[in-house]
Amino acid sequence: MREIRSVNNTLKLYELEPEVAGGFGENTVVSNYDAVRAKQERAVVVHLHYEFSGWLGDEILETTPCFIITESLACSIQKSDLKGYILDDVEISVTEEFEELYPEIVLPKFWRIIPQGTVEVNGKYFRNWSEDDFCLSQKSVLVVSEKALAVLKKNKLDYCDITALEVLNS
Amino acid sequence: MDELMLKVLEDPNRVINGEQYNSLYKYLTKNMGDEAARSFLAANYMMTQDFYSQYVNNGYLEQDLRLTELNDGIRKVEAQNRVGALVNNLTPEFEENMQSQYAQANLQAAKAYYNSRAQANASSEQNTQGYSSEETDLNYSAADGNEKLWSREQERRQTEPQNNRSDMKWSDYPVVQDLVAKLSSQHFDEDGSRKNNQEIEIEGNVVKASDGELVINARYPDINIGEITDSSLPSAIFDKSAIQTVADQYKANVDKLSGAWKYAPLLAGATYLDLGLPTTGVLDKVKINKPSIQKARQSAEEIGIVAKESNNYTATFFTRHPELEGKVVVHHAIEQQVLRRPETIGLFTKNEINAYNNLRGIPKEINSKLHYSDIRKEWNKFYRENPFPSKDDLLRKKQEIDMKYGSLFNPPIE
Numbered sequence: 001m002r003e004i005r006s007v008n009n010t011l012k013l014y015e016l017e018p019e020v021a022g023g024f025g026e027n028t029v030v031s032n033y034d035a036v037r038a039k040q041e042r043a044v045v046v047h048l049h050y051e052f053s054g055w056l057g058d059e060i061l062e063t064t065p066c067f068i069i070t071e072s073l074a075c076s077i078q079k080s081d082l083k084g085y086i087l088d089d090v091e092i093s094v095t096e097e098f099e100e101l102y103p104e105i106v107l108p109k110f111w112r113i114i115p116q117g118t119v120e121v122n123g124k125y126f127r128n129w130s131e132d133d134f135c136l137s138q139k140s141v142l143v144v145s146e147k148a149l150a151v152l153k154k155n156k157l158d159y160c161d162i163t164a165l166e167v168l169n170s
Numbered sequence: 171m172d173e174l175m176l177k178v179l180e181d182p183n184r185v186i187n188g189e190q191y192n193s194l195y196k197y198l199t200k201n202m203g204d205e206a207a208r209s210f211l212a213a214n215y216m217m218t219q220d221f222y223s224q225y226v227n228n229g230y231l232e233q234d235l236r237l238t239e240l241n242d243g244i245r246k247v248e249a250q251n252r253v254g255a256l257v258n259n260l261t262p263e264f265e266e267n268m269q270s271q272y273a274q275a276n277l278q279a280a281k282a283y284y285n286s287r288a289q290a291n292a293s294s295e296q297n298t299q300g301y302s303s304e305e306t307d308l309n310y311s312a313a314d315g316n317e318k319l320w321s322r323e324q325e326r327r328q329t330e331p332q333n334n335r336s337d338m339k340w341s342d343y344p345v346v347q348d349l350v351a352k353l354s355s356q357h358f359d360e361d362g363s364r365k366n367n368q369e370i371e372i373e374g375n376v377v378k379a380s381d382g383e384l385v386i387n388a389r390y391p392d393i394n395i396g397e398i399t400d401s402s403l404p405s406a407i408f409d410k411s412a413i414q415t416v417a418d419q420y421k422a423n424v425d426k427l428s429g430a431w432k433y434a435p436l437l438a439g440a441t442y443l444d445l446g447l448p449t450t451g452v453l454d455k456v457k458i459n460k461p462s463i464q465k466a467r468q469s470a471e472e473i474g475i476v477a478k479e480s481n482n483y484t485a486t487f488f489t490r491h492p493e494l495e496g497k498v499v500v501h502h503a504i505e506q507q508v509l510r511r512p513e514t515i516g517l518f519t520k521n522e523i524n525a526y527n528n529l530r531g532i533p534k535e536i537n538s539k540l541h542y543s544d545i546r547k548e549w550n551k552f553y554r555e556n557p558f559p560s561k562d563d564l565l566r567k568k569q570e571i572d573m574k575y576g577s578l579f580n581p582p583i584e
Contacts, residue, residue, distance in 0.1 A: 017547060021542060023511075026510060036512045040558045064554040065554070101537075159543050
């Protein structure tokens with residue numbers, strides 16, 4: 001973890017900015033392509049093809065608006081009583097650059113994790129939390145509960161930026 | 171007319187002559203409007219090679235591209251970028267000469283039109299290619315360099331009601347539904363089984379017959395243009411000999427080899443839909459990575475009518491900096507994934523992304539953290555906070571990252 005900021009108060013959520021090890025591969029399928037192009041709707045990714053161009057080893061990775069986790073982390077999450085997520089298949093591949101630079105790396109199996117909860121984040125504050133452990137903010141940032149963060153931290157999470165959020169008391 | 175359409179729809183080779191095509195075009199335009207008629211014809215491959223020869227040789231294809239820009243309310247560069255993204259790229263030389271080609275093509279089109287008008291019935295409101303006199307007059311003016319009419323036309327098209335370009339699929343039009351119903355009754359019993367007892371399976375729009383042949387097209391109900399798949403294309407037409415023939419035809423008329431690639435699959439039997447030319451509004455629904463298009467591209471490269479794609483960006487970089495080979499990792503200043511993200515597709519061509527001025531050398535010892543952590547995160551945050559960036563937005567972000575990390579690059583960015 002690089003940084004944990006503004007820690008005080010009781011109820012806290014954590015905004016995560018995971019390692020970005022790659023991006024959309026060519027087999028990624030977006031169901032609302034027309035609407036994205038014509039009406040500027042946010043893309044709805046129904047099949048994620050994550051193409052690695054490098055990997056620093058973190059077990060949760062992002063390419064906005066999608067997140068993937070290693071199988072090991074997926075098992076930890078499934079064994080916990082965390083809620084507010086769906087695990088889905090993800091297609092994985094590596095770029096030529098990756099093959100050249102890291103011929104020794106064998107990627108583990110990855111799963112796509114789709115947060116189901118919602119929360120409104122404003123600066124370092126949040127409100128209208130759905131009480132799920134895995135949430136997406138209005139700007140597609142991953143926000144997790146303290147309990148979820150504890151599970152994530154048992155796995156490799158060295159390049160994930162973590163920002164503590166406090167509840168906004170109106 | 172219904173009989174003619176049925177005949178054409180029934181004919182697996184879609185062989186019609188130019189006269190029949192024009193009759194159908196006019197009939198469909200009257201019943202469906204211009205946009206839907208064109209997409210209907212395109213989706214059914216009702217373009218004869220003879221027609222396309224005339225179409226291209228008379229410059230109508232270029233003319234259509236120009237009209238398309240106005241129709242879709244997009245700038246020429248955007249139209250080209252969109253086309254470029256779909257067929258991968260056009261060469262810079264082609265793009266640079268596009269404007270003069272338009273002018274020449276429009277002039278040819280106008281002359282052909284006036285010649286044909288003089289020979290044909292003077293009272294006809296439309297020429298034999300189905301273009302209105304208004305459009306052709308417009309082109310004639312454009313050929314003379316008079317841009318005023320174009321501007322006026324652009325304004326008119328942007329302000330007029332868009333009813334004719336609604337989201338309605340052509341399969342929604344009564345005239346098509348009637349035809350499909352007639353065809354269905356010829357081929358299927360009321361319970362949906364095939365009349366000749368041939369076993370078939372229907373999955374979505376794909377009809378799989380017992381002999382294993384995949385059939386998918388407008389002969390069957392519920393066709394959705396968005397669902398057209400590669401199996402709907404007569405992929406055999408993309409072989410080398412077809413493209414070679416077409417290339418020769420094209421070369422004989424236009425001294426622009428880079429353009430031949432674009433026309434080759436068209437003349438070989440592909441359609442607007444296959445190429446993704448931005449004419450109808452349904453094109454975005456068609457997958458851009460059709461294997462048949464890629465195959466056509468490959469054939470075109472092998473024949474030598476189009477330059478090979480510049481995928482080898484590391485070679486591009488190390489040709490300029492041989493002393494850095496083995497010392498730096500080559501990184502794209504604007505990431506390659508802008509070619510794949512739905513919100514940025516079409517803003518850049520592959521050649522632009524792999525061009526030297528978009529490449530940066532990052533020393534190997536700091537590559538991991540700088541490249542895979544800091545810079546990628548910056549871009550990810552940018553996509554998140556700017557979900558629909560313009561080309562300028564992306565270029566500005568590139569500059570921002572260059573200013574922030576440029577001193578660490580090798581060679582450094584001042």
